[in-house]
Amino acid sequence: MSAAQKNLRTFLVDAIRWNVSGGIGFQIFRLLLFIGMGVGIYAYSFQARYGLAVTGMNDIVSWGFYISNFTFLVGVAAAAVMLILPAYIFHDPDFHRVVIIGEGVAVGALVMCLCFILVDLGGPLQAWHLIPGIGIFNFPSSILAWDVLVLNGYLLLNALVPAYILYCHYRGKTADERKYRPFVFLSIFWAFSIHMVTAFLYQGLPARPFWNNPLMGPRFLASAFAAGPALIALILAVIHNSSSYKIERTVFNKLRLIIVVSAIINLIMLFSEIFKEFYFPTHHSSSAIYLFFGMDGHNSLVPWIWSSVGVNFLATLVLAFNPGKNNPRVLLPACGFLFVAIWMEKGIGLIVPGLIPSPLGEVVDYLPTWVELGVTLGILSLGITVVSWLIRTALIIEQDYAQQLQQERLP
Amino acid sequence: MRLHKKDDPKHLIQEVLEKPSNRRSFLKGVSIAAAAGSAALTAGCIPDAEGTGLEEARLRWQEFFKKNYRLMSQEEKEQTVRRLERLASIQDQAQLQIGSEPPLEKVLFGYAFNISRCEGFMECVTACVKENNLDRKSNTQYIRIFEMEPGQLDPGTGDGQFYHKVPVDHKFYTGTQCFHCENAPCTKACPTRATWKEPDGIVVVDYDWCIGCRYCQAACPYYGRRFNWGQSEVPKEEVTPKQHYLGNRKRPKGKMEKCTFCIQRTRKGRLPACVEACPTGSRVFGNLLDPDSEIRYVLKHKKVFRMREELGTDPKFWYFID
Structure with missing residues (x-):
C-alpha cells in the first residue's frame, strides 16, 4: 500500500488486522485473556445484582482489593515518565526506541485504574454525576475530583502523543517535534501529579493517622519508579525474546540503575516510617502495629507485610550488587520479585491497615471474596489486552518506518 | 368493561x-x-x-x-x-408520606450527651433503628454505645460489643453517632457534593446523587457513616411511613447514609427518636440559637467536652458531666 492510500481508516483497520493475526502461541495468549475477562464479567454480575455486599468489605474496611490495586497501578502508569524523560528531553537514543512501549504500559495501567474505580462504586450508573456540566464536580475541594481530572488527563496525553507520532510514521512521514514536544513536557509534570494527587487522597485525611503522613506522596513516587521500570524491563525482555524487535542491552542496564536508585530511596523512607511508628508508639501507631504485629488476635496481614518487606529488600540487594554481572537470568527474576513485593506493600499493605482499627478502636480482618478476585482478574486481563494491542501495533509501524528510512538512505 | x-x-x-x-x-x-x-x-x-x-x-x-x-x-x-x-x-x-420540609429559620441544631447518667440500656439504638428504617439484614446502627473503664474518655478504648446486664458497677457508658461537624471532613471529601451541611446544621446525604465511592466514610474520624452494601430490608409492618427525602426514606443499595438528627421529626419541631426513647434522660437536643433552650443551659452550666477536639472538626455534639 502506498503512502497516499494510507488514512485514518486504514490505520485503524491495519491495527485490528495485525492484532487478530499471529502465531498459535499468540492466539492461546489472547484466548486466555478473553477467558479472564469473561470470569471478570461473570463475577461482576453478582456484584451488580447483590451490591458490594458480595465483597469482603464492610463499614470498617470500606476500601479493599479494588482500591489497593488502583493505588498501585497509578504508580505503574506514572512510571512511564522514567522512559519519557530521557527519551524526549535528553534525546537518549536507546530509550527513544522503547519509549513507545512505556507509553503503552501507561495507557493500559490507566485503563485498569479507571476500571477499578468504576467497579468499586456502589452506584456505577450514577457515575455521570461526576461529569461537569451534567453533574456536579466538587472541585477544588475534593481530592477525589482532582484525581478524576489528573487520571483522565494523563490517559489522554499518553494516548494522543504516541498516536500522533505513530500515525505520522504509519504514513511514512516524520512526526513534527514542534507539535508534540509541549505535550511531552506537560505529560512529564502530569506523571508526577497523578501520583502525588493519588497520595494526597489518603494523605489528606486526619481521620486516618496511618495515611496522614507527609512522606506518603514522595514514597509513592519512589516505589512507583522502582516497580514501574521493573515491569517495563520484564515486558521488554518478553518482546526481545518473542519478536523481531530487538532491545539493546544498554536499555536494560540503564533501567537497572533507575530501579536501584528508586528502590533504595523507597527502602530508606520505609525505614523512616517504621522508626516513627515504633520508636515511641502512640495511639496513632495502632494501624502500623496491626499491620506488622497484629492486634487483638487479628493478624492476617502480618505474614503478608513481612514477606513483602523481605522480598523487597532482597530484590533490591540483587539489583544493586548485580551478582550475575548483568546476567538477565538473575536480573529479570529480581525485577519480577521487586514488582510483586511493591504491589503487596503499596496495595493491600497500604490501604487495608489505614482503615484498621476503626476510628472507634474496632479491629477486624479483611479478606477479598472470590467476586473481588474474579473482577480483578477480568480487569487485569483487559489491561494486558490493551497493552499488547497497543505495543504490537506500535512495533509493526516502527519497524516498517525504520525499514523505509533505511531504503531512503540507500542510493 | x-x-x-x-x-x-x-x-x-x-x-x-x-x-x-x-x-x-x-x-x-x-x-x-x-x-x-x-x-x-x-x-x-x-x-x-x-x-x-x-x-x-x-x-x-x-x-x-x-x-x-x-x-x-x-x-x-x-x-x-x-x-x-x-x-x-x-x-x-x-x-408513605415523604416530606421535603426546608430548614427552619433561626435554628441550628445541637446535641449533648450526659456520660454520668447513661446506663447503657440501648433504648436509643432500638428507637433509632425503628424510626430511621435501618437495614435489619446487616443490622445497621447509627448509634454506638460503649462501656467504659473509669479513667478513660475516648470511646475507642471502651467495649462497643457488650452483651450483659447493665449497668455494671464501676463502669460508665458513652455513645457516638454522627456529630454533625461544622467543619465536616466528609462533605469536603465528596467528589459530587452529594453530602452537605444544611443551614440548620444537619449534615445530610442526597441518597440518589451519591455515587457510592465511600471517600466520606474514610474521611470521617468518628465512624459516623454507614454504607448500604446490599439492598436494605425492613419488614413491611415495621416501616416508619412518615419520612423525609434527606432522612429515613428507603436507601438504594450502594449509597451512603448516616444519622440526620431525625430530620423528618426535628424539622417539624419534634425531638429525635433517640432523645425521646432515652429512659435516663441522658440525651439533650435543641436549638443552639435559642438562649432559653435546654442545650444552651447545658453548655453554659455543665462541664462539657467534645470528642477529638484537636482535629478541628467542630462537632455540634457535646459530652457532659452532671
Whole structure:
C-alpha cells in the first residue's frame, strides 16, 4: 500500500488486522485473556445484582482489593515518565526506541485504574454525576475530583502523543517535534501529579493517622519508579525474546540503575516510617502495629507485610550488587520479585491497615471474596489486552518506518 | 368493561403526577387524584399490571435523571417526593408520606450527651433503628454505645460489643453517632457534593446523587457513616411511613447514609427518636440559637467536652458531666 492510500481508516483497520493475526502461541495468549475477562464479567454480575455486599468489605474496611490495586497501578502508569524523560528531553537514543512501549504500559495501567474505580462504586450508573456540566464536580475541594481530572488527563496525553507520532510514521512521514514536544513536557509534570494527587487522597485525611503522613506522596513516587521500570524491563525482555524487535542491552542496564536508585530511596523512607511508628508508639501507631504485629488476635496481614518487606529488600540487594554481572537470568527474576513485593506493600499493605482499627478502636480482618478476585482478574486481563494491542501495533509501524528510512538512505 | 382512556382514573393520576405544577395547582391536583383514586376503588377497578409497569418505568426514568436535591426548586422537590411515594406504592404497596420540609429559620441544631447518667440500656439504638428504617439484614446502627473503664474518655478504648446486664458497677457508658461537624471532613471529601451541611446544621446525604465511592466514610474520624452494601430490608409492618427525602426514606443499595438528627421529626419541631426513647434522660437536643433552650443551659452550666477536639472538626455534639 502506498503512502497516499494510507488514512485514518486504514490505520485503524491495519491495527485490528495485525492484532487478530499471529502465531498459535499468540492466539492461546489472547484466548486466555478473553477467558479472564469473561470470569471478570461473570463475577461482576453478582456484584451488580447483590451490591458490594458480595465483597469482603464492610463499614470498617470500606476500601479493599479494588482500591489497593488502583493505588498501585497509578504508580505503574506514572512510571512511564522514567522512559519519557530521557527519551524526549535528553534525546537518549536507546530509550527513544522503547519509549513507545512505556507509553503503552501507561495507557493500559490507566485503563485498569479507571476500571477499578468504576467497579468499586456502589452506584456505577450514577457515575455521570461526576461529569461537569451534567453533574456536579466538587472541585477544588475534593481530592477525589482532582484525581478524576489528573487520571483522565494523563490517559489522554499518553494516548494522543504516541498516536500522533505513530500515525505520522504509519504514513511514512516524520512526526513534527514542534507539535508534540509541549505535550511531552506537560505529560512529564502530569506523571508526577497523578501520583502525588493519588497520595494526597489518603494523605489528606486526619481521620486516618496511618495515611496522614507527609512522606506518603514522595514514597509513592519512589516505589512507583522502582516497580514501574521493573515491569517495563520484564515486558521488554518478553518482546526481545518473542519478536523481531530487538532491545539493546544498554536499555536494560540503564533501567537497572533507575530501579536501584528508586528502590533504595523507597527502602530508606520505609525505614523512616517504621522508626516513627515504633520508636515511641502512640495511639496513632495502632494501624502500623496491626499491620506488622497484629492486634487483638487479628493478624492476617502480618505474614503478608513481612514477606513483602523481605522480598523487597532482597530484590533490591540483587539489583544493586548485580551478582550475575548483568546476567538477565538473575536480573529479570529480581525485577519480577521487586514488582510483586511493591504491589503487596503499596496495595493491600497500604490501604487495608489505614482503615484498621476503626476510628472507634474496632479491629477486624479483611479478606477479598472470590467476586473481588474474579473482577480483578477480568480487569487485569483487559489491561494486558490493551497493552499488547497497543505495543504490537506500535512495533509493526516502527519497524516498517525504520525499514523505509533505511531504503531512503540507500542510493 | 373498558373505560374510555380519558376517563380512566389511572390515566388521570398519571397526568396529575407528571404535570409541572405550582403549589396551588399541586394541591388541586392531589384532590383530583384522591377523587380519582377513590373512584377507582369504589368501581373495583384494579389497574392492570402492564399499565403500572409502564408507569413505574416512566417514574424510574424521571428519578434517574433528576438533579442534585440542593439544586431543585421547592416545586421540583415536591415532584420528586410524589414520584417516590408513588413508586413505593407500586413496588412495595406501601403508603408513605415523604416530606421535603426546608430548614427552619433561626435554628441550628445541637446535641449533648450526659456520660454520668447513661446506663447503657440501648433504648436509643432500638428507637433509632425503628424510626430511621435501618437495614435489619446487616443490622445497621447509627448509634454506638460503649462501656467504659473509669479513667478513660475516648470511646475507642471502651467495649462497643457488650452483651450483659447493665449497668455494671464501676463502669460508665458513652455513645457516638454522627456529630454533625461544622467543619465536616466528609462533605469536603465528596467528589459530587452529594453530602452537605444544611443551614440548620444537619449534615445530610442526597441518597440518589451519591455515587457510592465511600471517600466520606474514610474521611470521617468518628465512624459516623454507614454504607448500604446490599439492598436494605425492613419488614413491611415495621416501616416508619412518615419520612423525609434527606432522612429515613428507603436507601438504594450502594449509597451512603448516616444519622440526620431525625430530620423528618426535628424539622417539624419534634425531638429525635433517640432523645425521646432515652429512659435516663441522658440525651439533650435543641436549638443552639435559642438562649432559653435546654442545650444552651447545658453548655453554659455543665462541664462539657467534645470528642477529638484537636482535629478541628467542630462537632455540634457535646459530652457532659452532671
